[in-house]
Amino acid sequence: MNGAPNATLLVVDDEQFVRDLLEDFFAKNGYTVATAANGETAIDRCRNDRFDAALVDLKMPDRTGTDVLGELRAIDPNLPVIIMTGYPTLDSSVEAIRRGAQDYVVKPFRLQDLKERVDRAVRTRALTRDIDELRNRLAAVEDELRQYRAQHNVAPAFGS
């Protein structure tokens, strides 16, 4: 199995051709795909639905892809966002680092390469979620242990 079955992907690009191409390709590869033609719609979609990854074009009429990246990650701090651009620059790639992009891909790209990057992003997100859950469970167990010690007057094994 490659990638995550039933993963949800948000595709943000002002070019209809690119949206259609990516929607079709990722849907055929088992993704549930939503699209947005501009930054505003992308932000609305992200507020209303949870996505496993987002592909965001750098150059859109209403705002830059790095602004959209910042806003999407403000809504969902763990969302992996992959920036796509036909006009790569050092400045925009550095800006993408600062705003926490997962990846930065230059058009034209091979769809298979892009899919590998999206698959990886989705797997990373799933692992991050698992780690967070395990940390929370560990914290809960430690809490119980502390309460037990307090109730039964047991000294901790190690100095704290």
Next chain:
Amino acid sequence: MPMQATKPRLLIVDDELLIRDLLYDYFKNRDYEIAVAESGQGALDQVGNGHFDTVILDLKMPDMDGLELADKIREQDHDIPIIIMTGYPSLDSAIEALRRRAEDYFIKPFNLKQMNRAVESAVTRAGCTVPVSDPDATL
């Protein structure tokens, strides 16, 4: 006397003495605990011997490429925040830095206040409390 929080630990890696000294002095004044390394191997030895909350590393060093060093550091400490600096910026190295989850990418000469902000954000993410900055130490 109130208990002091542990100081965040920074590792500064650059083969240029001037940059090492500059960053050392700047962050020492801001109450960080600092180690320096002048080579990739030196940095790996430091990381092998103790925990760091953030690493600032130069991309170009005689014995090792900074991106390769970032990979090797992450093999030892998977989540350690890494800030890249370089005098030879390029789109390719910025994209590679992004893919390695770099916190930031600074082009020399850089603004120390911006570096300070990046370090504060990185050590906070690493779970540290940011030391109180010396308001007089402006550069």
